[in-house]
Amino acid sequence: MAPIPVTVYYSPVSLASYMLQYTLAIRGAPTNPEDEITIEEKEVDIHFKLEQLSEFYLLNVNPKGKVPALTSPSPNIPSPLPDSLAITNLFAQRFPALKPPGYEAQIDDILHRIHAPLPYFILSFGGGHPADHVPKGFEPAIRALLEKGEVQGNGGYRRALEGKLSLHTGTDLNTLFGPESVRQAEKEMRRFLEYVDEKLPSTEGWLFGLERPSAADAHVVALAVRLCDVGREGLLPEKVRGYVERARGTEEWRGVMGGLETTMCQG
Numbered sequence: 142m143a144p145i146p147v148t149v150y151y152s153p154v155s156l157a158s159y160m161l162q163y164t165l166a167i168r169g170a171p172t173n174p175e176d177e178i179t180i181e182e183k184e185v186d187i188h189f190k191l192e193q194l195s196e197f198y199l200l201n202v203n204p205k206g207k208v209p210a211l212t213s214p215s216p217n218i219p220s221p222l223p224d225s226l227a228i229t230n231l232f233a234q235r236f237p238a239l240k241p242p243g244y245e246a247q248i249d250d251i252l253h254r255i256h257a258p259l260p261y262f263i264l265s266f267g268g269g270h271p272a273d274h275v276p277k278g279f280e281p282a283i284r285a286l287l288e289k290g291e292v293q294g295n296g297g298y299r300r301a302l303e304g305k306l307s308l309h310t311g312t313d314l315n316t317l318f319g320p321e322s323v324r325q326a327e328k329e330m331r332r333f334l335e336y337v338d339e340k341l342p343s344t345e346g347w348l349f350g351l352e353r354p355s356a357a358d359a360h361v362v363a364l365a366v367r368l369c370d371v372g373r374e375g376l377l378p379e380k381v382r383g384y385v386e387r388a389r390g391t392e393e394w395r396g397v398m399g400g401l402e403t404t405m406c407q408g
């Protein structure tokens with residue numbers, strides 16, 4: 142039987158995209174061969190072109206206008222399916238390496254702590270990362286689109302943009318990225334990473350002493366790399382640093398990063 146085609150919409154400046162892409166890269170073999178998938182990745186420029194605000198994306202892929210999201214023509218895959226965690230959980234039912242038997246609860250616990258959510262959004266910017274200032278552009282861009290005559294005359298698209306706008310209004314980004322909020326977010330992140338540290342073996346291997354990475358590793362590694370990218374490697378306890386270094390040396394992680402330049406953790 143031919144593998145199921147899926148399309149993953151992602152952005153190279155999106156942490157949630159890296160979480161999902163790394164999860165899919167380490168998924169291993171499915172329990173049932175007919176659940177095998179082939180992945181086509183489609184980049185969504187959420188930075189300059191703001192393609193997540195396009196009529197196609199909002200109406201056909203993700204009404205929240207966020208990446209990652211997945212679509213598939215297969216009746217066996219709910220489509221479209223946004224959200225890195227929802228997509229991870231779907232594939233974890235079919236690819237046992239993502240949640241090996243006996244470890245489901247511990248892996249879910251880590252995923253839940255990250256997506257509860259930890260305030261990783263607040264800590265994802267700064268330090269000259271390419272995604273700096275991206276979120277500040279969203280609200281004005283949506284308002285500008287809503288002013289356009291052709292958008293006003295297109296009820297479906299206009300309503301989709303109004304829905305998207307409602308997700309961005311009422312948040313003062315200057316306060317959100319301000320010193321007090323960052324301090325609090327760092328405190329929570331440090332606590333989480335200390336918890337991760339306790340679950341790591343001392344020198345090699347993956348969370349909970351597993352021999353291959355699980356979905357928990359995929360999301361934690363992507364998160365930790367991003368913290369390093371924005372100059373917050375000081376939040377990582379010693380064992381977590383070594384673990385991230387090992388992960389970024391793997392073929393799967395390098396495949397996710399492609400040729401993208403990034404300042405990663407140094408040792």
Ligand SMILES: N[C@@H](CCC(=O)N[C@@H](CS)C(=O)NCC(=O)O)C(=O)O
Nearest residue numbers: 155156157206207208209224225226
């Ligand atoms: N909980 C979601 C978060 C998705 C999310 O916030 N994506 C950001 C990039 S990391 C985005 O698409 N932002 C563009 C926008 O809001 O317009 C997930 O894990 O997939």
